[in-house]
Amino acid sequence: GVGTASLALPPASLEAPGSVQQLPVPGRDSPVARAHRGLTLPTVSHYRLFPKALGRLVAALGVRELHLALTQGFWRTRYWGQPPLQAPAGAELWVWFQPTVTDVDKAWKELSNILSGIFCASLNFIDSTNTVIPTASFKPLGLANGTDHHLLRYAVLPREVVCTENLTPWKKLLPCGSKAGLAVLLKAERLFHSSYHSQAVHIRPICRDASCLAVSWELRQTLTVVFDFFSSGQGKKDWSLFKMFSRTLTDTCPLASQSKVYVDISPKNKEKELLEVSPAPTSVHEAIVQGDKKTYAVYDLLSPSLFNTSRSLNVQLKWKRPQDTEMPIPTLHAQRYVGGYGLQTGEICTLIYNTHPYRAFPVILLETVPWYLRLYVHTLTIITKGKENKPSYIHYQPAQDRRRPHLLEMLIQLPANSVTKITIQFERALLKWTEYPPDPNHGFYVGSSVLSALVPSVTAMKDMDVEQSPLFASLFPSSDGSSYFVRLYTEPLLVNLPTPDFSMPYNVICLTCTVVAVCYGSFYNLLTRTFHVEEPSRGGLAKRLANVIRKLRGVPPL
Amino acid sequence: MPCPLVTQGSPGFHGIFGRQDRAEQFFRSGHTNNWAVLVCTSRFWFNYRHVANTLSVYRSVKRLGIPDSHIVLMLADDMACNPRNPKPATVFSHKNMELNVYGDDVEVDYRSYEVTVENFLRVLTGRIPPSTPRSKRLLSDDRSNILIYMTGHGGNGFLKFQDSEEITNVELADAFEQMWQKRRYNELLFIIDTCQGASMYERFYSPNIMALASSQVGEDSLSHQPDLGIGVHLMDRYTFYVLEFLEEIHPASQTNMNDLFQVCPKSLCVSTPGHRTDLFQRAPQNVLITDFFGSVRKVEITTETLSLDRDVAGFESKFPEEELATEPLKYAEQLPVAQIIHQKPKQKDWHPPGGFILGLWALIIMVFFKTYGIKHMKHVF
Numbered sequence: 001g002v003g004t005a006s007l008a009l010p011p012a013s014l015e016a017p018g019s020v021q022q023l024p025v026p027g028r029d030s031p032v033a034r035a036h037r038g039l040t041l042p043t044v045s046h047y048r049l050f051p052k053a054l055g056r057l058v059a060a061l062g063v064r065e066l067h068l069a070l071t072q073g074f075w076r077t078r079y080w081g082q083p084p085l086q087a088p089a090g091a092e093l094w095v096w097f098q099p100t101v102t103d104v105d106k107a108w109k110e111l112s113n114i115l116s117g118i119f120c121a122s123l124n125f126i127d128s129t130n131t132v133i134p135t136a137s138f139k140p141l142g143l144a145n146g147t148d149h150h151l152l153r154y155a156v157l158p159r160e161v162v163c164t165e166n167l168t169p170w171k172k173l174l175p176c177g178s179k180a181g182l183a184v185l186l187k188a189e190r191l192f193h194s195s196y197h198s199q200a201v202h203i204r205p206i207c208r209d210a211s212c213l214a215v216s217w218e219l220r221q222t223l224t225v226v227f228d229f230f231s232s233g234q235g236k237k238d239w240s241l242f243k244m245f246s247r248t249l250t251d252t253c254p255l256a257s258q259s260k261v262y263v264d265i266s267p268k269n270k271e272k273e274l275l276e277v278s279p280a281p282t283s284v285h286e287a288i289v290q291g292d293k294k295t296y297a298v299y300d301l302l303s304p305s306l307f308n309t310s311r312s313l314n315v316q317l318k319w320k321r322p323q324d325t326e327m328p329i330p331t332l333h334a335q336r337y338v339g340g341y342g343l344q345t346g347e348i349c350t351l352i353y354n355t356h357p358y359r360a361f362p363v364i365l366l367e368t369v370p371w372y373l374r375l376y377v378h379t380l381t382i383i384t385k386g387k388e389n390k391p392s393y394i395h396y397q398p399a400q401d402r403r404r405p406h407l408l409e410m411l412i413q414l415p416a417n418s419v420t421k422i423t424i425q426f427e428r429a430l431l432k433w434t435e436y437p438p439d440p441n442h443g444f445y446v447g448s449s450v451l452s453a454l455v456p457s458v459t460a461m462k463d464m465d466v467e468q469s470p471l472f473a474s475l476f477p478s479s480d481g482s483s484y485f486v487r488l489y490t491e492p493l494l495v496n497l498p499t500p501d502f503s504m505p506y507n508v509i510c511l512t513c514t515v516v517a518v519c520y521g522s523f524y525n526l527l528t529r530t531f532h533v534e535e536p537s538r539g540g541l542a543k544r545l546a547n548v549i550r551k552l553r554g555v556p557p558l
Numbered sequence: 559m560p561c562p563l564v565t566q567g568s569p570g571f572h573g574i575f576g577r578q579d580r581a582e583q584f585f586r587s588g589h590t591n592n593w594a595v596l597v598c599t600s601r602f603w604f605n606y607r608h609v610a611n612t613l614s615v616y617r618s619v620k621r622l623g624i625p626d627s628h629i630v631l632m633l634a635d636d637m638a639c640n641p642r643n644p645k646p647a648t649v650f651s652h653k654n655m656e657l658n659v660y661g662d663d664v665e666v667d668y669r670s671y672e673v674t675v676e677n678f679l680r681v682l683t684g685r686i687p688p689s690t691p692r693s694k695r696l697l698s699d700d701r702s703n704i705l706i707y708m709t710g711h712g713g714n715g716f717l718k719f720q721d722s723e724e725i726t727n728v729e730l731a732d733a734f735e736q737m738w739q740k741r742r743y744n745e746l747l748f749i750i751d752t753c754q755g756a757s758m759y760e761r762f763y764s765p766n767i768m769a770l771a772s773s774q775v776g777e778d779s780l781s782h783q784p785d786l787g788i789g790v791h792l793m794d795r796y797t798f799y800v801l802e803f804l805e806e807i808h809p810a811s812q813t814n815m816n817d818l819f820q821v822c823p824k825s826l827c828v829s830t831p832g833h834r835t836d837l838f839q840r841a842p843q844n845v846l847i848t849d850f851f852g853s854v855r856k857v858e859i860t861t862e863t864l865s866l867d868r869d870v871a872g873f874e875s876k877f878p879e880e881e882l883a884t885e886p887l888k889y890a891e892q893l894p895v896a897q898i899i900h901q902k903p904k905q906k907d908w909h910p911p912g913g914f915i916l917g918l919w920a921l922i923i924m925v926f927f928k929t930y931g932i933k934h935m936k937h938v939f
Contacts, residue, residue, distance in 0.1 A: 072639065110689050117691020120666050124690075136898045144890035163639035164647050165666040188662055192639055192647040212886040362895055392899045411898055437671060438601055438720040454893045477889035485892040502722070 049255060050219055051173045053118055058203060058217070061107045064151075065096040065140050066203040070121060072162040073196035073226075074491055077333040082290050084472060085222055087198045088448035088489040091121055091160035096140050097151045108153045120165040122157070129371065130447075131155040132407040135395045137366045137452045141475065142204030143215060156368065158445035158492040162197060164188040170199050173221060174253075181253030182261070182301075185245040186223065196226040202475065220475065240316035248312040252301045261299040261315060262470055266292075276318050282306060289473040291457025291484045296470065331356045331455050332363070332414075336448075336490035343428060343498040346373075350422040350449060350490060354414040356456060361483070362392070362413050363453040365422065369406040369446055371399035372429040372497060379425040382410075384418050401429075414453075428497050440499045448489040456483045589703040589744045592853045593696060594619045594629045597678060599710030599719045601635040606790040607781050609637045610651050611709045611751055611797040613659040618804040619705065623853035630681055630696055632668035634710075634720050644788060651793050651801060667694050675725045682706075683736045700741035705749070705850045709797065712752030714775055715760075731761040738764040745838070747850040751796050753778040756832040768838045768845070770818065772796035773829035780828050795827045809852050815842040 047055055058066065069087035077083065093112065101107050108131065116123035135149050167188050171178045178186055191197055202220040227244050242248055252259040262285070263277050281297035282305065288294070299306060299315060306313060333353050340346035352363060369375055377396055382389045393411035397404070414420055461469075461481035476485045501507075539547075539558075547557040596619070598612035616631055638649050638660045649660040668677060680686050681696050698704055710717055716724040737743055748769040750758050755771030762769065772779040772794070781791035782798045793801075799822040807813055819833050819842065835842050846852075891897075 113689040161636040188647040438722040
């Protein structure tokens with residue numbers, strides 16, 4: 001097996017320091033730390049590097065691909081740029097099963113239960129009410145022969161909390177645990193004190209070598225954290241490993257064949273000498289990541305020269321001049337919110353921005369809405385630049401109460417330099433009183449929408465670049481160098497459903513007042529009611545109308 | 559770990575321990591494994607102290623040797639990564655932030671909405687759906703000593719779960735009786751830290767149960783001290799003093815239950831802690847704290863030598879021969895636009911109208927013809 005690890009760190013300039021000085025932004029976020037560990041496995045029964053818990057799971061349930069992400073926070077694409085690998089807030093699980101699996105739903109339920117035990121997360125709440133079968137999104141990321149989408153299942157739990165008890169089993173899956181190598185940096189107290197924390201596990205089959213005649217299993221564990229130095233009082237834009245993790249690197253995992261730290265030192269606007277990294281990197285590497293040429297200072301932990309001077313490695317970045325460059329606006333970003341007022345109806349609005357000056361590209365939007373928000377699909381409108389935009393492909397599966405959520409998948413063409421607004425109205429349902437969670441007034445979550453797109457690259461990627469791309473950029477296989485695949489998620493929504501008042505005093509008041517009213521009312525009637533004789537009246541308006549109708553029918557009048 | 563149980567197998571030590579000690583060992587607990595079920599039943603940020611209570615006991619129990627696989631930890635809300643927590647991933651038990659009881663390797667088995675009365679009773683009685691993972695099961699047998707710790711808001715005869723449901727003392731007593739009938743425990747220690755906690759153990763009737771509560775019926779259990787930085791009360795008094803007491807215990811200590819009964823007298827706790835030992839067979843002074851809070855490791859010393867086979871050549875041949883593909887395999891296209899657009903839409907199957915619709919139409923037609931008579935049918939057709 002091959003074990004590799006890489007840690008990628010861009011400099012603070014990618015996180016809009018200029019805008020912090022001009023706008024009263026409360027938190028300014030500093031470097032994004034991403035840790036990847038990719039392992040390949042010759043056979044499923046070889047557990048020297050591949051953890052046995054996941055290996056047995058994949059073999060027993062006939063899983064072809066598994067992607068599980070646990071995220072706390074939301075990636076602000078507008079301020080932090082295109083995410084390397086985004087995940088929606090909460091827990092997201094999507095799995096491709098092998099064609100040999102006969103009952104996919106049963107295998108899916110068992111899989112989510114077993115994963116909930118491994119990762120200490122409430123994944124056992126995944127059932128048919130939040131699982132969907134996407135038809136166009138979530139194509140397999142590994143080797144695939146055909147893609148029958150009935151073997152795919154996707155579920156998201158937006159309410160899921162991520163904390164140390166999820167990080168602990170994630171760390172235990174690593175071959176050296178958190179005792180050696182890059183994983184010594186991962187201490188929960190520092191990692192959760194951040195604006196965004198996302199940990200994921202990806203299992204997929206890949207080519208064993210360049211000829212691609214044999215298949216290996218790959219387990220990729222990723223951890224993406226955005227630290228917020230501004231709000232924790234540190235103010236300056238310089239960072240170091242010790243400041244971020246309160247630890248430094250001392251050695252490598254003996255089982256790793258590759259262990260690297262990448263620091264993004266790409267020059268902005270052709271200006272060099274803007275920043276300084278210390279100690280000196282072992283090499284400087286240029287790669288095309290997400291369609292753009294980036295320069296990385298690489299620290300190879302396995303090279304003997306690195307630990308020559310000092311026993312620990314503390315990578316530091318200092319700015320030489322105050323930089324005033326603006327954060328480049330990402331080509332594709334989106335936003336979603338709930339409109340309307342009151343507790344009966346509402347509207348979900350999604351705004352998708354294409355900021356490329358001259359290229360248009362398609363995007364697939366996948367929305368999963370729980371059944372208790374009843375969508376009215378006839379109110380679905382897609383408007384771009386003031387005109388209606390008809391999607392090339394729509395797949396809508398309506399919800400069944402208490403059994404299935406809504407699924408809406410659309411392929412929309414985004415013209416260059418445009419904003420597309422998608423709105424759909426919904427009605428809020430009244431749940432049965434046993435179906436409310438213990439804190440119903442918090443609201444109910446609607447999971448993030450998924451946007452999958454092939455965004456045109458700034459710099460085309462050639463085949464040679466594909467092989468040399470660093471580990472953290474190689475999850476999405478690229479077929480065509482002129483564009484790169486990106487998957488974005490929008491914000492989750494929080495909607496209030498009409499909630500009965502569960503408080504005991506209210507119920508007691510209602511009951512008491514009813515009893516009192518009935519008793520008192522009957523008593524009052526008994527005491528004060530008197531009877532009169534009444535003259536028969538000629539008949540009111542209703543009686544006259546009825547007589548007219550009866551005459552027309554030929555029936556005697558009243 | 560020095561423990562008298564170790565010496566039972568080896569012949570050399572019989573001379574040192576006399577007949578008295580051997581007879582005393584006869585009365586020691588006959589358990590072979592330890593389990594702990596720790597439950598916090600309160601939701602919302604202002605109930606931080608209940609989570610801190612449960613985590614303090616979890617920490618002590620882990621420190622004294624019970625592994626995570628033998629602990630079922632149920633926390634009804636997340637305090638450590640709560641957005642209101644000024645120090646994320648920490649739960650403190652003391653106002654000077656001395657002790658982070660959350661730690662770095664906590665494993666919570668039931669969290670958030672999973673902590674319900676039903677799940678708690680299922681864990682105790684073992685009647686769990688078949689796909690439940692091992693970490694969520696109480697796999698105890700008739701030689702297990704189980705520690706059950708519960709904390710939250712309670713009243714006379716009930717304990718509130720998550721502000722929406724309750725478990726009564728009768729249900730709890732019946733659950734323990736089910737456990738006894740199914741031989742799921744050897745001895746059970748039940749500790750409860752809620753208001754009027756003693757009412758929860760009044761109804762027990764199964765043998766080998768010892769119970770402790772933080773307050774008597776009619777009294778409230780009070781919280782210890784607020785922290786101005788975090789803004790909530792950090793611990794309850796009873797568990798705070800129990801934690802202080804447990805910090806002195808180490809895996810080999812000989813402290814017995816009588817000392818635990820003395821923890822937190824009325825002067826410190828304001829409420830009167832209570833205990834119940836009539837169902838327990840052994841006398842409390844013979845019961846070690848580590849019988850419940852620690853873990854037994856039965857060690858047998860052997861003098862034989864085992865040689866491990868160095869030959870691994872035969873190992874490799876176990877793996878089946880792999881089939882190589884004839885032509886290179888490919889990755890799937892992530893966004894095959896043409897393929898997606900031309901995906902044939904599913905044929906709309908025509909379903910005959912269901913019973914409800916048919917019945918409704920039959921009713922309408924019947925009412926029409928009843929009202930207007932059958933002779934009008936010729937006007938309809």
